Amino acid sequence: MLELWGRKNAYNVLKVTWVLAEIGLDYAHHDVGSHPGDLEAESFKALNPHARIPVLRDDNGVIWESNTIVRYLCALHDPAGLWPEEPFERSQAERWMDWELARLQIDFIELFWQFYRTPEAERDAAFIDSALRRCAQDVRQLDAGLATQPYLAGDRLTMGDIPCAVFLHRYINMGLDVDWPIHVDRWYRRLARRDAYRKTVMQPFDELRGRLRF
Ligand SMILES: N[C@@H](CCC(=O)N[C@@H](CS)C(=O)NCC(=O)O)C(=O)O
Numbered sequence: 001m002l003e004l005w006g007r008k009n010a011y012n013v014l015k016v017t018w019v020l021a022e023i024g025l026d027y028a029h030h031d032v033g034s035h036p037g038d039l040e041a042e043s044f045k046a047l048n049p050h051a052r053i054p055v056l057r058d059d060n061g062v063i064w065e066s067n068t069i070v071r072y073l074c075a076l077h078d079p080a081g082l083w084p085e086e087p088f089e090r091s092q093a094e095r096w097m098d099w100e101l102a103r104l105q106i107d108f109i110e111l112f113w114q115f116y117r118t119p120e121a122e123r124d125a126a127f128i129d130s131a132l133r134r135c136a137q138d139v140r141q142l143d144a145g146l147a148t149q150p151y152l153a154g155d156r157l158t159m160g161d162i163p164c165a166v167f168l169h170r171y172i173n174m175g176l177d178v179d180w181p182i183h184v185d186r187w188y189r190r191l192a193r194r195d196a197y198r199k200t201v202m203q204p205f206d207e208l209r210g211r212l213r214f
Pocket residue numbers: 010011012013033039051052053054064065066067214
């Protein structure tokens with residue numbers, strides 16, 4: 001039995017709910033991260049000592065770190081599909097997952113928190129401007145990666161698309177005046193034709209607006 005802990009509109013949880021939907025896996029959901037202090041509860045920290053969501057558990061044990069969960073689910077349940085079996089092909093997917101964690105998410109979380117989660121009167125315009133410029137540069141990198149192929153690791157959807165595509169939906173729908181270049185746009189339209197992406201990632205997130213605490 002698969003179990004997932006995490007608020008369903010949390011950026012990193014979306015990666016997992018999308019993969020679960022994409023593969024068609026049933027799971028029990030525990031809505032933590034929605035109530036003050038629930039991530040600090042000893043019962044939750046016994047699952048993830050870092051007190052962060054998402055967390056997944058199956059018959060093998062507990063896994064935390066969203067991209068690790070994505071890799072695990074794809075390897076176990078969709079080998080040769082979302083999980084490219086051939087090592088070089090897999091590296092083409094994994095490099096985008098690692099880049100998302102090391103670079104894109106850092107730039108975006110700063111922007112999202114300063115612009116979207118911070119009440120308007122408390123926002124720091126210079127900080128937002130700087131984070132926005134870094135995100136725009138990141139989107140150009142994504143565009144270059146998509147210039148010669150429909151998906152980030154080649155001609156089909158793989159786990160490599162998951163983290164960056166979660167970012168993209170938030171980035172272009174948070175109410176800022178942002179551009180997204182042609183190859184990124186085509187990729188987004190392609191993803192938007194997938195039921196699993198629409199039903200998980202392409203969902204309203206306005207309950208997070210101006211809300212520093214959940
Ligand atoms: N690197 C971790 C980051 C996890 C993380 O920071 N998750 C956020 C939600 S996106 C969280 O737990 N925030 C605390 C909260 O929502 O209260 C991962 O990718 O799983």
